[in-house]
Amino acid sequence: xxxxxxxxxxxxxxxxxxxxxxxxxxxxxxxxxxxxxxxxxxxxxxxxxxxxxxxxxxxxxxxxxxxxxxxxxxxxxxxxxxxxxxxxxxxxxxxxxxxxxxxxxxxxxxxxxxxxxxxxxxxxxxxxxxxxxxxxxxxxxxxxxxxxxxxxxxxxxxxxxxxxxxxxxxxxxxxxxxxxxxxxxxxxxxxxxxxxxxxxxxxxxxxxxxxxxxxxxxxxxxxxxxxxxxxxxxxxxxxxxxxxxxxxxxxxxxxxxxxxxxxxxxxxxxxxxxxxxxxxxxxxxxxxxxxxxxxxxxxxxxxxxxxxxxxxxxxxxxxxxxxxxxxxxxxxxxxxxxxxxxxxxxxxxxxxxxxxxxxxxxxxxxxxxxxxxxxxxxxxxxxxxxxxxxxxxxxxxxxxxxxxxxxxxxxxxxxxxxxxxxxxxxxxxxxxxxxxxxxxxxxxxxxxxxxxxxxxxxxxxxxxxxxxxxxxxxxxxxxxxxxxxxxxxx
Numbered sequence: 001x002x003x004x005x006x007x008x009x010x011x012x013x014x015x016x017x018x019x020x021x022x023x024x025x026x027x028x029x030x031x032x033x034x035x036x037x038x039x040x041x042x043x044x045x046x047x048x049x050x051x052x053x054x055x056x057x058x059x060x061x062x063x064x065x066x067x068x069x070x071x072x073x074x075x076x077x078x079x080x081x082x083x084x085x086x087x088x089x090x091x092x093x094x095x096x097x098x099x100x101x102x103x104x105x106x107x108x109x110x111x112x113x114x115x116x117x118x119x120x121x122x123x124x125x126x127x128x129x130x131x132x133x134x135x136x137x138x139x140x141x142x143x144x145x146x147x148x149x150x151x152x153x154x155x156x157x158x159x160x161x162x163x164x165x166x167x168x169x170x171x172x173x174x175x176x177x178x179x180x181x182x183x184x185x186x187x188x189x190x191x192x193x194x195x196x197x198x199x200x201x202x203x204x205x206x207x208x209x210x211x212x213x214x215x216x217x218x219x220x221x222x223x224x225x226x227x228x229x230x231x232x233x234x235x236x237x238x239x240x241x242x243x244x245x246x247x248x249x250x251x252x253x254x255x256x257x258x259x260x261x262x263x264x265x266x267x268x269x270x271x272x273x274x275x276x277x278x279x280x281x282x283x284x285x286x287x288x289x290x291x292x293x294x295x296x297x298x299x300x301x302x303x304x305x306x307x308x309x310x311x312x313x314x315x316x317x318x319x320x321x322x323x324x325x326x327x328x329x330x331x332x333x334x335x336x337x338x339x340x341x342x343x344x345x346x347x348x349x350x351x352x353x354x355x356x357x358x359x360x361x362x363x364x365x366x367x368x369x370x371x372x373x374x375x376x377x378x379x380x381x382x383x384x385x386x387x388x389x390x391x392x393x394x395x396x397x398x399x400x401x402x403x404x405x406x407x408x409x410x411x412x413x414x415x416x417x418x419x420x421x422x423x424x425x426x427x428x429x430x431x432x433x434x435x436x437x438x439x440x441x442x443x444x445x446x447x448x449x450x451x452x453x454x455x456x457x458x459x460x461x462x463x464x465x466x467x468x469x470x471x472x473x474x475x476x477x478x479x480x481x482x483x484x485x486x487x488x489x490x
Contacts (some may be wrong), residue, residue: 004344007063008042008060008061008062008063009061009062009063009064009066009087009089010058010059010060010087010088010089011058011059011061011074011085011086011087011088012056012057012058012059012085012086012088012091013029013030013056013057013059013074013078013083013084013085014054014055014056014057014084014086014099015054015055015056015057015081015082015083015115015284016027016052016053016054016083017053017402018048018053018054018055018104018129019053019129019130019388019399020130020364020387020389020399021362021386021387021420022081022388023043023055023126023129023130023131024131024239025080025081025082025132025143025386026055026080026081026082026083026126026134027122027126027137027275028141028143028254029077029078029081029083029121029143029268030044030046030057030118030122031118031119031122031137031139031141032077032143033057033059033115033118034115034116034118034140034143035142036073036074036077036142036143037059037061037070037073037074037115038065038070038470039062040061040062040064040067040070041059041060041061041062041115041118042060042061042062042114042115042358043060043070043112043113043114043115043118044057044058044060044110044112044113044115044118045057045058045061045103045109045110045111045112045113046058046109046110046113046122046125047102047103047106047108047109047110048106048107048108048109048125048126048128048129049106049107049108050103050107050108050129050301053129054102054106054355056099056103056128058103058105068175069175070153070283071085072172072173072174072175073174073175073178075172075351076172076173076174076354077143077171077174077353078351078354079139079350079351079355080143080145080354080355081143081355083349084347084348084353085351086347088368090343107232108124108125108128108129110122110125113137116318119137119139123137132292132370132373132374132377132389134321134374135374135380142180142181143181144180144181144182144183145168145180145182145197145358146180146183146185146192146358146359146360146383146384146386147168147183147184147185147358147360148185148358148359148360148361149184149185149186149187149230149231149234149235150187150230150234150484151187151361151484152187154234154235154358155169155280155283155284155286155357156168156169156213156215156283156285156286156287156357157169157235157289157358158235159231159232159235161228161231163216163219164219164220164221164223164228165200165217165219165220166197166217166218166220166231167215167216167217167218168215168216168217168218168357168358169213169214169215169283169286169287169291169357170214170215170216170352170353170354170357170358171205171214171291171349171350171353172287172350172351172354173199173202173204173214173215173216174199174216175199176199176200176201176202177198177199178198178199179196179197179198179199180197180198180199180218181194181196181197182194182196182197182218182220183195183384184194184227184230184231185359185360185361185384186226186227186230187230187234187481187484188481189226190383190385190474191382191383192383193224193227194228194485195220195221195222195223195224195227196220196222196327197218197219197220198219198221199216199217199218199219200217200218200219200259201216201217202215202216202217203215203216203217205291205292205293205350208291208292209292210292210294212292213286213287213291213292214291214292216289221272231290246339248257254335256272256273256274256275256298267311269308269309270303270307270308270309270310271310271312271472272297272299272309272310272311272312272325272337272382273311273312273314274295274297274311274312274314275286275313275314275315276313276314276315277316277355277384278316278406279316279356279359279406280356281316281359282315282352282353282356283353283356286353286357290349290353293312293338293339293340294328294336294337294338294339295325295336295337295339296334296335296336296337297311297334297335297336297337298333298334299334299335302327302330302331302334302335303327303330303335304327304328304330305310305328305329305330306326306327307326307327308324308325308326309324309326309327309337309339310322310323310324310325310327311323311324311325311337311339313349315349316351316406317352319352321341321345321346321348321349322341322342322345323339323340323341323345324339324340325337325338325339325340326338326339327445336419356406359386359406360384360385360386361384361385361386361408361409361480362386362387362388362403362406362407362408362409363380363385363386363387363388363407363408363409363410363411363476364387364388364389364399364400364403364407364409364411365377365380365387365388365389365390365412365418366389366390366391366392366393366396366410366411366412366413366421366424367389367391367411367412367416367442368391368413368415368416368417369413370391370394372413372465372469373389373391376442376467376469376472376473377389378469379469379470379473380409380411380473380477382473382475383473383474383477385409388403388407392416392417392418392419393412393418393419393420393421393423393424393427394418396410396412396419396424397419397424397427397428400428407437408438408480409437409438409439409440409476409479409480410428410437410438410439410440411440411441411442411472411476412424412425412439412441412442413441413442413443414441414442414443414445414450414454415443415444415445421441421443421454422441422453422454422457425439425441425454425457425458425459426457426458428458429457429458438460438476438479438480438483439458439459439460440459440460440461440462440463440472440475440476440479441454441459441461441462441463442462442463442464442465442472443462443463443464443465444465444466446462446464451460460479460483461475461476461479463475463476
């Protein structure tokens with residue numbers, strides 16, 4: 001109709017538990033949105049609520065036919081930063097109202113920031129949300145991929161040396177042709193290596209099949225001989241198809257069948273739960289099964305082929321997703337099922353897997369000295385780590401409870417208010433029963449008897465703060481590498 005003004009298209013980016021490296025990753029993404037989205041981005045609202053640590057970004061895009069490349073780019077990089085992108089038009093009325101009400105309740109907010117001003121206007125909000133005041137910020141920064149060769153999240157990788165083509169298994173992908181910054185960490189090296197890469201091919205979930213998970217192929221531009229050799233040596237073979245049981249039974253997802261009670265009239269529908277204890281378990285099962293809509297449910301009494309199931313997935317962060325499934329195969333170990341999720345659950349599962357796929361190592365720093373925390377965080381970040389920080393042992397235990405399954409390294413001070421470093425380590429190793437986490441203790445006063453006491457408590461290494469952040473980061477990295485080599489040899 002003549003004279004009618006078209007309304008902008010609204011998209012919401014939602015980040016839960018936005019603190020530490022998650023908060024910084026979200027800030028980098030939001031600051032980069034004008035470059036990622038170009039002229040399509042009109043303006044944005046950004047809001048943070050302290051009590052829940054929820055960050056919401058409401059984008060207003062130019063009213064035009066949807067650009068699938070732009071939306072794919074937005075969904076991928078939002079998921080990599082730990083969030084989920086949703087079009088408001090796809091939400092139910094109740095969900096939209098809940099989102100807008102949440103925006104109104106946030107203590108920190110920026111409203112109607114034009115694309116050209118977004119980078120500068122969000123800085124005070126993220127500082128108020130807990131980002132370090134002295135953090136490095138640049139409007140030229142774009143989000144990038146950090147890959148730890150043979151490390152966490154290396155499931156589903158494959159490499160074709162002649163084509164210099166690296167396949168990354170993930171349910172979300174940037175569009176073909178996008179160039180991105182790739183940081184590759186090589187086993188035994190001190191610092192990651194930067195490589196230029198371009199997305200050359202995308203395999204969508206609709207095109208996935210056994211042995212061919214969803215994902216995208218990166219063409220590497222002029223990788224160094226060391227990168228080439230590491231990728232050829234450490235990239236695992238592509239999965240050969242759905243297996244009757246996971247490759248690593250001891251670390252496989254907890255999969256429990258709950259049979260219906262025998263005496264109900266009408267009988268309750270068959271019901272099964274698939275629970276993942278760690279991010280690695282979820283990603284491994286994505287490569288093996290979930291990528292092409294399949295799952296394996298362990299059971300001593302599997303249901304017959306053709307049985308309909310109500311299937312529930314429990315993700316490592318506690319998220320529960322409901323699905324409808326049908327038994328396709330049945331045997332002594334359990335049953336293979338085909339499942340389908342509703343649009344919202346499917347988006348949440350894809351975002352969760354995209355966030356953890358090919359992830360860098362993650363570290364938690366616990367120290368009551370803000371400057372020491374920041375300097376060590378910077379040193380570990382330069383070595384390719386994602387970093388969380390806590391000001392004391394009590395806050396550290398809270399973060400560990402939330403993030404333990406995705407943490408690789410803990411670096412803690414000894415002398416802190418409240419729970420000191422020695423009792424902090426004891427609480428983790430003994431009360432928590434945690435043995436896989438690498439723990440490095442740093443102290444400014446290496447008194448006699450302190451080192452053996454801390455090692456008895458469960459520390460892998462005790463370091464003098466006089467070494468400085470760079471050498472401490474190097475030594476902590478070496479501790480983690482020794483643990484990985486020992487685990488591979490066992």
